[in-house]
Amino acid sequence: MRIIDLATWPRRRHFELFRGMDYPHFGLCADVDLSVFRPAVRAKGLSFTVTTAYVLARAANEIPEFRLRIRGEQVVEHEVVHPSFTVLNDQDLFSFCSVPYRSNLSEFAALAVERMARVQAEPVLSDEDGQDDLLFMTSLPWVSFTSMVHPIHMHPADSVPRIAWGKFFEREGHIWMPVAVQAHHALMDGVHVGRYYQRIQELFDQPESYL
Numbered sequence: 001m002r003i004i005d006l007a008t009w010p011r012r013r014h015f016e017l018f019r020g021m022d023y024p025h026f027g028l029c030a031d032v033d034l035s036v037f038r039p040a041v042r043a044k045g046l047s048f049t050v051t052t053a054y055v056l057a058r059a060a061n062e063i064p065e066f067r068l069r070i071r072g073e074q075v076v077e078h079e080v081v082h083p084s085f086t087v088l089n090d091q092d093l094f095s096f097c098s099v100p101y102r103s104n105l106s107e108f109a110a111l112a113v114e115r116m117a118r119v120q121a122e123p124v125l126s127d128e129d130g131q132d133d134l135l136f137m138t139s140l141p142w143v144s145f146t147s148m149v150h151p152i153h154m155h156p157a158d159s160v161p162r163i164a165w166g167k168f169f170e171r172e173g174h175i176w177m178p179v180a181v182q183a184h185h186a187l188m189d190g191v192h193v194g195r196y197y198q199r200i201q202e203l204f205d206q207p208e209s210y211l
Contacts, residue, residue, distance in 0.1 A: 001133075004068070004075040011187075015075065018186040019157065027162075027182040028193050029147050032201050034168055034175040040207040049085075050112045051211075053137055056163050056179070057083040057101050057108075058210075059199040060135050065188035066196065069132040070159040075187070078133040085137035087116050095123035098134065105210050132160055140166045148180035159184040 006012050018024045041051050060066040060081060067078045084098040097119045102108040136150070143166050150162040161183045168177035179200065181193050203210070 001079060002077050004077060006075065009075070014189070015186045018184070019070065021185075022154075024157075024185050025152060025182055026185050026190075027148065027180060028190070028197075029145065029178055029180040030197055031176040032179050032197070032204055034177050034204055035173075037204040037207050038168065038175050040211055044211050046109065046211070047113070049139060050109050050116075051105065052139075052165060053083045053085050053099070053112065054105050054108050054210075055200055055203045056137060056165070057081070057135055058103065059196055059203060060161065060163070061101060062199060063192060063196055065192040066135070066161055066183075067133075068159070068187040070157045070184065070186065071132070072156070081133050081135050083137050084134045086139070087119055089120050089123060093123060094138075095119040096125060134160050136160050136162045138162075138164045140164065143167055144169050145178050145180070148182065150182050152182075157184065157186075159187055 006015070009015070037055075038048070041048055064077060067081050069076050069078065080101055082098060082101045084096055086094040087097045088094050097112075097115050099108065099112045099115050102111065145164075145166045148162075148164045150164075152158040152162075161181065163182075164180045166178040166180075168175050170176070179197070181196060183193060
């Protein structure tokens with residue numbers, strides 16, 4: 001982790017502008033093409049949820065703005081951020097499930113399966129106090145939504161990105177899935193989220209590179 005020098009940070013003016021707003025978050029939602037990814041995941045017998053979380057976390061770790069966090073009057077950049085996604089139990093109650101990110105899918109999947117089983121048995125509704133090296137994720141496999149708004153804390157500033165995916169569907173011979181991203185505007189802009197969408201689409205199009 002490194003502390004950003006605000007005095008020389010090119011983004012300083014944008015940071016000061018947006019952090020002072022009553023609601024400094026912005027969000028985008030777009031459909032991504034799973035026509036290559038979904039059959040490949042099924043052929044390998046892998047968990048769709050775990051593999052999707054891996055792709056979304058991998059892309060986020062490759063874009064510096066997704067690793068920035070606000071801490072009081074400081075901005076820090078984490079070397080690695082980890083997915084914390086929701087897991088549903090048999091009582092239709094969800095639990096948070098934080099999984100240490102690993103660049104190797106097999107290693108990540110093994111950790112995810114273990115953590116998911118643990119929180120299904122004993123639901124968890126909080127992360128470690130003060131931990132912000134996370135990516136909050138959730139899935140709504142019942143709805144092909146076109147937008148998403150997440151609850152956040154305003155004070156202190158909550159700058160952890162939120163990423164959600166919904167029900168996939170067929171259109172014009174392709175399989176599509178909505179992905180929504182919500183982020184703190186003091187730390188990133190539309191261009192950075194646009195690059196994120198470009199990268200996750202590349203990963204969804206090239207599953208042979210990591211499966």
